[in-house]
Amino acid sequence: MVFEKLIATLDNYWVAQGCHLSYPYEIEMGAGTMSPDTFLRSLGPEPWRVAYVQPSRRPTDGRYGENPYRLQRYFQYQVLIKPSPDDIQEVYLGSLTVLGIELQDHDIRFVEDDWEAPTLGATGVGWEVWLDGMEITQFTYFQQVGGIPCKPVSVELTYGPERLAMYLQDVDDYRELMWSDDITYGELRYQEEQQFSEYNFDTADVQMLQQLFEMYEREAKATIRAELPLPAYDYVLKCSHAFNLLDSRGAVSVTERHEMILRIRDLARQVAELYLAQREELGFPLLQV
Amino acid sequence: MSADLLYEIGVEEIPANAVLPALEQLEAGISQALADCRLEAASISTYGTPRRLALIAEGIPERQPDSVGEYKGPPAQSAFDEQGNPTPAAEGFARSRGVAVSELEIRETEKGRFVFVQVKRPGQPAAEVIPPLLRQVTLELTFPKTMRWGDRDIEFARPLRWLVALLDDQVLDLEIAGVRADRISRGHRVMGEKMVEISSSSAYLAQLAANGVVADHREREKMIVEQANRLAEEVGGHPRIDSGILTEVNFLVEHPTCIRGSFAPRYLELPAEVLVSVLEGHQKAFPVENPAGELMAEFIAVTNAAAGAADVVRQGWERVVVPRLDDAEFYYQHDTRQALVSRLESLKRVTFLKGMGNLYEKTQRLAKLVDWLHGEIGLADEAMRTTAQRAATLCKCDLVTMMVGDSKLAALQGIIGGLYARASGEPEPVAEAVAEHYRPQGPEESIPTSPAGQLLSMADKIDNLAACFRLELIPTGSAAPPALRRQAAGIVEVIVGAEYSLRLSRLIHYALELLPLPANEKTLSLEQAATELQEFFAGRVQAAWEQRGISYDICRAVLGVPWDDIVDATRRAMCLADLKQADPEAFTELVVAGERPARITRPESLPDTLKVDTSLFEHPTETLLLAELTAAQQKVQAALSDEEPDYPAAGEALRSLLTPIHQYFEDVMVMVDDERLRLNRLALLSQIDQLFSRLADFLQIVPPVS
Numbered sequence: 001m002v003f004e005k006l007i008a009t010l011d012n013y014w015v016a017q018g019c020h021l022s023y024p025y026e027i028e029m030g031a032g033t034m035s036p037d038t039f040l041r042s043l044g045p046e047p048w049r050v051a052y053v054q055p056s057r058r059p060t061d062g063r064y065g066e067n068p069y070r071l072q073r074y075f076q077y078q079v080l081i082k083p084s085p086d087d088i089q090e091v092y093l094g095s096l097t098v099l100g101i102e103l104q105d106h107d108i109r110f111v112e113d114d115w116e117a118p119t120l121g122a123t124g125v126g127w128e129v130w131l132d133g134m135e136i137t138q139f140t141y142f143q144q145v146g147g148i149p150c151k152p153v154s155v156e157l158t159y160g161p162e163r164l165a166m167y168l169q170d171v172d173d174y175r176e177l178m179w180s181d182d183i184t185y186g187e188l189r190y191q192e193e194q195q196f197s198e199y200n201f202d203t204a205d206v207q208m209l210q211q212l213f214e215m216y217e218r219e220a221k222a223t224i225r226a227e228l229p230l231p232a233y234d235y236v237l238k239c240s241h242a243f244n245l246l247d248s249r250g251a252v253s254v255t256e257r258h259e260m261i262l263r264i265r266d267l268a269r270q271v272a273e274l275y276l277a278q279r280e281e282l283g284f285p286l287l288q289v
Numbered sequence: 290m291s292a293d294l295l296y297e298i299g300v301e302e303i304p305a306n307a308v309l310p311a312l313e314q315l316e317a318g319i320s321q322a323l324a325d326c327r328l329e330a331a332s333i334s335t336y337g338t339p340r341r342l343a344l345i346a347e348g349i350p351e352r353q354p355d356s357v358g359e360y361k362g363p364p365a366q367s368a369f370d371e372q373g374n375p376t377p378a379a380e381g382f383a384r385s386r387g388v389a390v391s392e393l394e395i396r397e398t399e400k401g402r403f404v405f406v407q408v409k410r411p412g413q414p415a416a417e418v419i420p421p422l423l424r425q426v427t428l429e430l431t432f433p434k435t436m437r438w439g440d441r442d443i444e445f446a447r448p449l450r451w452l453v454a455l456l457d458d459q460v461l462d463l464e465i466a467g468v469r470a471d472r473i474s475r476g477h478r479v480m481g482e483k484m485v486e487i488s489s490s491s492a493y494l495a496q497l498a499a500n501g502v503v504a505d506h507r508e509r510e511k512m513i514v515e516q517a518n519r520l521a522e523e524v525g526g527h528p529r530i531d532s533g534i535l536t537e538v539n540f541l542v543e544h545p546t547c548i549r550g551s552f553a554p555r556y557l558e559l560p561a562e563v564l565v566s567v568l569e570g571h572q573k574a575f576p577v578e579n580p581a582g583e584l585m586a587e588f589i590a591v592t593n594a595a596a597g598a599a600d601v602v603r604q605g606w607e608r609v610v611v612p613r614l615d616d617a618e619f620y621y622q623h624d625t626r627q628a629l630v631s632r633l634e635s636l637k638r639v640t641f642l643k644g645m646g647n648l649y650e651k652t653q654r655l656a657k658l659v660d661w662l663h664g665e666i667g668l669a670d671e672a673m674r675t676t677a678q679r680a681a682t683l684c685k686c687d688l689v690t691m692m693v694g695d696s697k698l699a700a701l702q703g704i705i706g707g708l709y710a711r712a713s714g715e716p717e718p719v720a721e722a723v724a725e726h727y728r729p730q731g732p733e734e735s736i737p738t739s740p741a742g743q744l745l746s747m748a749d750k751i752d753n754l755a756a757c758f759r760l761e762l763i764p765t766g767s768a769a770p771p772a773l774r775r776q777a778a779g780i781v782e783v784i785v786g787a788e789y790s791l792r793l794s795r796l797i798h799y800a801l802e803l804l805p806l807p808a809n810e811k812t813l814s815l816e817q818a819a820t821e822l823q824e825f826f827a828g829r830v831q832a833a834w835e836q837r838g839i840s841y842d843i844c845r846a847v848l849g850v851p852w853d854d855i856v857d858a859t860r861r862a863m864c865l866a867d868l869k870q871a872d873p874e875a876f877t878e879l880v881v882a883g884e885r886p887a888r889i890t891r892p893e894s895l896p897d898t899l900k901v902d903t904s905l906f907e908h909p910t911e912t913l914l915l916a917e918l919t920a921a922q923q924k925v926q927a928a929l930s931d932e933e934p935d936y937p938a939a940g941e942a943l944r945s946l947l948t949p950i951h952q953y954f955e956d957v958m959v960m961v962d963d964e965r966l967r968l969n970r971l972a973l974l975s976q977i978d979q980l981f982s983r984l985a986d987f988l989q990i991v992p993p994v995s
């Protein structure tokens with residue numbers, strides 16, 4: 001199954017399960033969880049069912065394009081459902097079946113893996129799903145987001161589509177993955193991995209990034225004061241990415257790391273509280289739908 | 290007539306390490322609850338998989354036995370008037386117990402005459418009594434971590450999805466977390482039917498087995514070991530099964546099928562520790578060894594798949610294991626490109642504890658500490674001093690390598706440092722000391738074998754403890770975190786195991802003085818920290834002794850007199866324990882001899898300067914006791930002056946004082962009114978008490994009943 005077909009199959013499957021399709025959020029982020037479609041929408045009592053692809057940037061994971069499994073920019077296929085349905089495990093396993101994975105031919109396991117995103121003040125409980133020993137999905141029941149307890153609880157499914165596709169296509173290098181019938185992942189993205197790895201590790205301007213971090217933080221605070229949590233959240237995401245780049249340049253000491261994570265978390269918490277308060281003022285409109 | 294109970298809690302996969310503790314709680318809770326309701330079961334067994342906690346209780350009475358309750362009412366005087374007619378008090382009491390006034394009786398008690406009534410309570414059917422018990426025990430199960438799901442408020446290890454509750458063939462009326470109990474269980478996710486209708490508790494295991502679930506975890510463990518052995522034998526090896534990994538994988542599967550995978554032999558060039566860690570830590574697989582004990586390019590994984598899927602599954606596993614080995618190989622090559630010592634600079638950027646500087650500074654302290662320890666213990670080997678100092682400098686460098694930075698390989702800290710020290714051309718003893726300086730990390734792990742490793746182990750741990758106590762990061766006493774207790778226990782084990790005589794209080798002070806002045810305000814003063822830390826150690830010393838079979842009272846007795854030299858204190862504790870074991874009579878005599886002088890002199894808070902004045906003696910027994918005491922003092926002195934003190938000989942000398950002490954108390958009245966005489970007599974007894982205190986505080990010992 002080619003990469004684009006895998007995405008389309010998951011889209012169709014989750015739409016059939018009542019999710020609406022969303023699109024990638026256009027600010028750099030480390031994971032699909034950080035998209036407002038998950039981070040903000042998991043807050044409060046309003047029901048929510050969404051599926052989307054989120055390109056994810058993790059500068060320190062770059063390997064100059066040469067490691068067959070590691071990329072500094074890759075995709076996450078994200079599903080968020082609130083409240084978590086009682087049969088969600090079976091529904092999830094159904095998504096593997098439509099991808100052509102005959103469950104009885106494989107070793108499927110739910111291996112404990114509790115999840116935590118310190119910069120988002122978020123924690124969850126769940127598993128890594130193993131397919132023949134390989135982690136293919138992170139399966140999480142959110143317990144807390146932005147420091148706020150989740151009620152009801154959302155369930156988040158995060159697929160690694162590259163891993164799944166490599167498995168389904170039986171290739172051992174991301175570059176050999178067929179993206180479509182006539183072009184490979186490598187042909188599309190190898191050069192990008194090379195250049196971004198070099199930029200992330202070797203050339204990014206540390207001083208500029210430090211200034212950007214400070215500026216983004218100031219702007220986030222000002223925007224929170226203006227009671228505009230949605231735009232403020234954009235600047236929280238920008239802070240986070242600036243921090244990740246500083247990290248990949250080796251410019252963050254352990255103490256600084258802790259301190260910067262706390263600063264970002266504090267912003268995320270304020271955005272979450274403000275967003276939730278405003279939804280409440282609006283009478284939680286999606287409860288009416 | 291009796292009935293059998295089947296109770297199965299169906300869950301989404303709960304963490305492997307939570308299953309056994311939950312089963313133990315379930316068994317204990319239900320067994321207790323049944324007994325409390327007079328429905329004791331003849332036998333109880335439990336079964337656990339990742340998706341189910343199950344219990345079968347056989348031989349439960351079908352009904353509770355009838356019982357009679359007796360209740361005390363008001364005093365007879367106020368319950369009946371002079372004519373013997375009931376008053377409102379009697380009527381009210383009868384009503385509250387649901388009986389007629391005529392059933393009340395009057396009985397004499399120690400406090401006078403009271404109204405009593407006996408109420409017959411018919412036993413309830415087990416089917417009605419048991420459901421609330423199951424519910425309560427289930428909700429009271431504790432897990433390392435709990436969660437909420439959906440829009441429910443209940444917390445459990447993972448979402449609760451089904452319940453089977455059968456008494457014989459009858460479904461019990463029970464609901465928990467919106468789930469109603471039924472007779473429908475679930476089969477294996479891919480090898481069985483989704484719904485399995487359970488007919489009775491006796492059919493439970495067989496019906497699940499027919500649906501791909503081996504519910505009995507003991508049975509699964511046997512299957513895993515048997516299959517792993519067979520697969521390894523096929524390639525002429527045997528599996529290296531870590532018991533922790535075995536338990537973990539056992540509770541990750543409902544039907545174990547082992548597969549054997551292999552990898553390219555070149556990965557065998559990786560250090561064995563790394564290879565094993567990759568297989569066990571990342572993939573929870575068993576390494577395979579050849580008959581010579583060397584690792585082979587094979588591994589055994591425990592899967593939850595059907596046997597027919599083995600080929601596909603094996604390929605999948607190999608595809609996962611190889612990149613992990615690749616990572617490790619990459620780390621190793623990358624890390625060893627630079628000398629270990631060159632990483633010292635990076636340690637400056639790693640905080641040790643907030644307010645206690647960075648790791649580079651810590652290694653500088655460690656170098657000073659091992660140097661100090663070398664001198665303090667009086668070790669002769671000067672080359673070892675240099676080795677320990679070098680190892681101290683290098684021992685934290687591996688924390689900033691890629692290998693240890695990989696969270697799944699982080700447990701290799703120290704070991705990796707040793708490997709990299711060797712690869713960097715450091716002398717072998719330095720590499721060895723670095724490798725073993727975290728040991729012992731628990732009661733099962735032995736202390737470092739090399740003297741330099743032993744010094745460094747103590748230095749590292751005392752520095753951690755001193756910093757945490759100075760920063761007041763730890764609640765003291767039994768609430769102290771296990772990690773801190775292990776650190777102190779580790780030091781005690783090294784001191785006792787290597788017989789390093791030194792004064793603990795001096796080590797504590799020196800370690801505290803080396804620390805930077807903490808910047809934040811909430812700290813203990815150096816003296817407070819030293820006192821609390823010393824107290825903390827007393828608990829660890831006692832635990833170490835109790836582990837060696839020394840009784841609680843002997844521990845307290847030895848810790849009741851100065852125990853700063855733990856080696857010496859341990860010898861005293863062992864000597865008393867041995868004597869108690871070998872010659873209980875002699876032990877009792879020693880204790881009795883020691884406690885009488887202590888009992889009479891200690892409450893008097895005598896001045897230290899008090900001397901015995903023989904001119905004040907009135908009885909010959911006084912002269913005799915002084916002579917015996919002097920002789921005993923000389924014997925004790927002789928026995929304890931050697932490098933290896935002879936505590937049994939000292940104990941024998943003390944015991945010889947028993948008769949003169951007894952005689953003394955027969956003949957001499959100590960607490961006389963004449964103060965000079967009284968103080969003089971107390972002075973003599975006080976000297977005896979001091980001599981006994983060279984061994985222990987005998988007041989703390991509970992003499993064995995002879």
